Amino acid sequence: MKSALNPKMRSFLDEQVNRHVITRDQLATPIPKDIFIESAELGLFSASLSKNIGGGGLDPLSYGLLLEDLGKHSTDFSFVMLSSLFPAVANTIQETATPWMIERYLRPAVHGKCLASFAYTEGADPFSFRSSCEKKGDKYIINGEKFYVMGGMQADLFMVYVRDEKNDLLTFLIERDDDGLEIIPLTTMSGLRSVGLAGLKFNNIVLDANRILTPADGLSHVQRFLNLRRISVICGLVGKMQSIYDDLMNNLIGTTRYERPLTVMQNVQSLLGKMYVSIETSRAMLYRALEKLRDKNIEPLWDPFLTATKYHIVDQANQFMLQVFRLAGGKGYIQDQQYGRFQRDFTGLIPTVGAQDTIEVDLGVWATHNFEQRQHRKKAP
């Protein structure tokens, strides 16, 4: 199958992204912002952004294939995560953006010059958020705190969800240089250590009304964003599983025990078979999800199939890495192949955009309702 990445993009990955990955991981150094400008010049970063603002305008299926390939060729999984995150936020902003927002944020975003992340989680359910906005005259005063903002160290702009006096959730755009915004680097995470994870503190940030992205029901807004994000976040994971599998296979074929390559041993073949199933079932679900997105055949706020796809691929990827270690033996453990780094990176997907255990419960409840609905249809005259 032809690569979705052109030779220039692959060369960029090798020279700019992959080369420093180990040091970045060891020191938890955020990927430099300039990398995204270069990525944008190559049409990679801006591939999914709308043609109206100068982006590549790829449909969800084509873009998903591009991300899958990016996962295959980038050895820094944090880069893969951010390459899908920043454009996903920009696309969400564009849905309700004013002309002023388009000029100020989205046109620069196409060139990698305005990186937008989102700030939602604050260690509580969304009905208990403490971050708030208070209207004073024609200004809005923002106070509070957000945890775990991916790309927070690099982002120029934050899509932020805060409560108002009526207990409704509103969405604001807060700029990196706004007075009162404190960005706190987080460096103790297990995986995705160059993703630039940060906490945000809002200390009496004063905003004009032109920074309001959604004036009401931000809960639906963020659920719509997360619904789509559950797929863009896992496209690269399938590509990365494939590249690790190919690398492992190469090592196993080249490793001799009892005068035979390891790949002729039945226990090895069995595990390789299991891993193949993991990759191909993940890919099958991913492609079906991407087709549903392309055809706009989804529930807008919480689609059970998109959610099940995120759950399945993340679950498979984490089991897959344990199987990699069973086969790679000492070579895998001493980090020659960096398998440990990928294993740590993959755990970062467990709590992201809907924690795995929460998804299990939600899908179970949904499946029960779905069954009852089908029974109801059968009984209907």
Add this chain to the structure above:
Amino acid sequence: MIVKLSGTLLRFVGYKKEHIIGEARTITAALDSLTTTYPTLKSILYDTHGSVRGAHQLFLNGEQLLPEDMKRQLQETDCLEILTAIAGG
């Protein structure tokens, strides 16, 4: 009729999963009765325009309801369920 809630919404109704509503002719009336008993549920369930927020899905006897179904007539034996699937970031 009975209104059933689950998950995130339970904390706003004293963690009681089933609520028997006596006099409610429509779905709107049933929800109004529930939010009168549990006032903090109101802003969670409804947006500022008085519509049920998109994050909540309503099912009547297993049939998923659309926003235009809110005036639908109810019977004493009906069961209205509210499903709320909310993800963290």
